[in-house]
Amino acid sequence: MEKIKISAVSYTNTKPFIYGIQHAQVLKQIDLSLDIPSDCAKKLIENQVDIGLIPVAAIPFVPNAQIISSFCIGSIGAVNSVFIFSDVPVNKIKTVKLDPQSRTSNNLAKVLLKHHFKVEVTYTTDQTATTDAIVLIGDRTFGRKPDFNYVYDMGEEWMNFTGLPFMYAAWVANKAISKEFLKDFDMALAEGIANIPTVINQLPAIKGIDIADYLSDKLNFELTAEKIKAKDLFLKYVTEL
Ligand SMILES: C=C(O[C@@H]1C=C(C(=O)O)C=C[C@H]1O)C(=O)O
Numbered sequence: 001m002e003k004i005k006i007s008a009v010s011y012t013n014t015k016p017f018i019y020g021i022q023h024a025q026v027l028k029q030i031d032l033s034l035d036i037p038s039d040c041a042k043k044l045i046e047n048q049v050d051i052g053l054i055p056v057a058a059i060p061f062v063p064n065a066q067i068i069s070s071f072c073i074g075s076i077g078a079v080n081s082v083f084i085f086s087d088v089p090v091n092k093i094k095t096v097k098l099d100p101q102s103r104t105s106n107n108l109a110k111v112l113l114k115h116h117f118k119v120e121v122t123y124t125t126d127q128t129a130t131t132d133a134i135v136l137i138g139d140r141t142f143g144r145k146p147d148f149n150y151v152y153d154m155g156e157e158w159m160n161f162t163g164l165p166f167m168y169a170a171w172v173a174n175k176a177i178s179k180e181f182l183k184d185f186d187m188a189l190a191e192g193i194a195n196i197p198t199v200i201n202q203l204p205a206i207k208g209i210d211i212a213d214y215l216s217d218k219l220n221f222e223l224t225a226e227k228i229k230a231k232d233l234f235l236k237y238v239t240e241l
Pocket residue numbers: 009011013037038054055056073079081082101102103104105106137138139168169
């Protein structure tokens with residue numbers, strides 16, 4: 001039987017899902033690759049994989065996109081790994097450097113700066129540019145807060161703006177996948193989430209981040225109706241940017 005090709009995020013935020021997949025029978029049916037989020041999206045859009053844990057901002061670009069799991073990467077308020085790091089207070093930001101590994105949070109920064117903070121900003125993807133502020137996501141944010149004068153957690157600011165949780169990435173398929181596989185896959189993910197304390201124990205300590213707090217209390221993996229509402233509202237804002 002041909003394996004289901006899956007691209008998942010290579011960051012710490014995805015470790016519970018990887019633990020679940022690696023401890024399940026369904027692993028035998030999967031060809032798993034770990035990629036930075038922008039590559040998860042690229043692979044799914046270009047049909048190099050069948051399922052991806054992809055940035056929600058990339059969903060409109062995936063042919064036949066279907067969210068196939070009851071889990072996601074989300075937060076209810078602060079997430080502690082999706083930031084606007086700035087040298088100046090937010091109302092003084094004029095230029096922002098985007099994160100090439102991100103699709104969702106780059107757009108989230110644009111939505112928040114325009115509609116929540118109400119500042120007009122120019123954006124660059126040139127990583128050599130000097131800017132007032134930068135967008136940074138994932139493990140590369142660990143320990144970086146002291147390097148900047150102002151730190152804006154975008155999960156927290158989205159909650160301040162909308163009163164909603166947020167969904168950063170979702171499990172999306174680009175074609176019909178058997179119901180049986182999807183059931184087993186979702187059970188594997190559920191097992192991973194149920195075993196977050198074990199995952200935490202197995203991870204080495206990382207300077208600048210409380211991994212237990214991050215995986216148990218900041219990230220929130222259930223794909224709830226509120227998070228779907230947030231995703232739809234966010235994507236509406238993005239189309240209007
Ligand atoms: C919470 C996070 O969620 C993520 C943010 C993403 C994005 O900005 O495109 C994509 C996948 C997730 O890894 C994070 O990476 O810190």
